[in-house]
Amino acid sequence: MDLDQQIQELLDQAPDDGVTPGAVQAIAPALKLVAGQLKHPQYHILQTLDGRWVMITMNHQTQADTSKNVVYAFSTLKDAMTSPATKDPQVIAVPIPVTHILFQMVAMTSIDGIVFFETPGNPQQGSEVTRESIQQLIQAHLRPLQQPSASPPSDIA
Numbered sequence: 001m002d003l004d005q006q007i008q009e010l011l012d013q014a015p016d017d018g019v020t021p022g023a024v025q026a027i028a029p030a031l032k033l034v035a036g037q038l039k040h041p042q043y044h045i046l047q048t049l050d051g052r053w054v055m056i057t058m059n060h061q062t063q064a065d066t067s068k069n070v071v072y073a074f075s076t077l078k079d080a081m082t083s084p085a086t087k088d089p090q091v092i093a094v095p096i097p098v099t100h101i102l103f104q105m106v107a108m109t110s111i112d113g114i115v116f117f118e119t120p121g122n123p124q125q126g127s128e129v130t131r132e133s134i135q136q137l138i139q140a141h142l143r144p145l146q147q148p149s150a151s152p153p154s155d156i157a
Helices: 003-013 022-038 098-107 131-145
Strands: 042-048 056-059 067-072 091-098 115-117 129-130
Touching: 003 022, 003 098, 022 131, 042 098, 056 129, 067 098, 091 098, 098 115, 098 131, 129 131
Parallel strands: 067 115
Antiparallel strands: 042 067, 042 091, 056 067, 115 129
């Protein structure tokens, strides 16, 4: 599924609440921009049987009191199955389109980032996309839409 099809699927699955479809449409360019920089159209996310994503807490190498929560996104099912978390029978690897992963990350405040393992067979080296960077990019895309329209001329009577 290409990125446009993924965005359309997000729109089709959005609740018809009068807000969410418009929000998805507004942030779609930011999601596509980031997704386009990644190598794969979908990744495997580890999740529990009830659908919760498995988070990994990473500690800073030199600052012991600093940590962050990330989710691993594997390019292949085989790589996902090498994760120690899959030893738990309650954890499965689920393929998810990349734009859906990025969209979910924005909504999940407990996640600081997603580590994408781009190279099959190399689940030790990944590229992190932070929630903060996605949010900043989304804000940059939304800013022009939030500009107030021009004021009416002062001589209108």
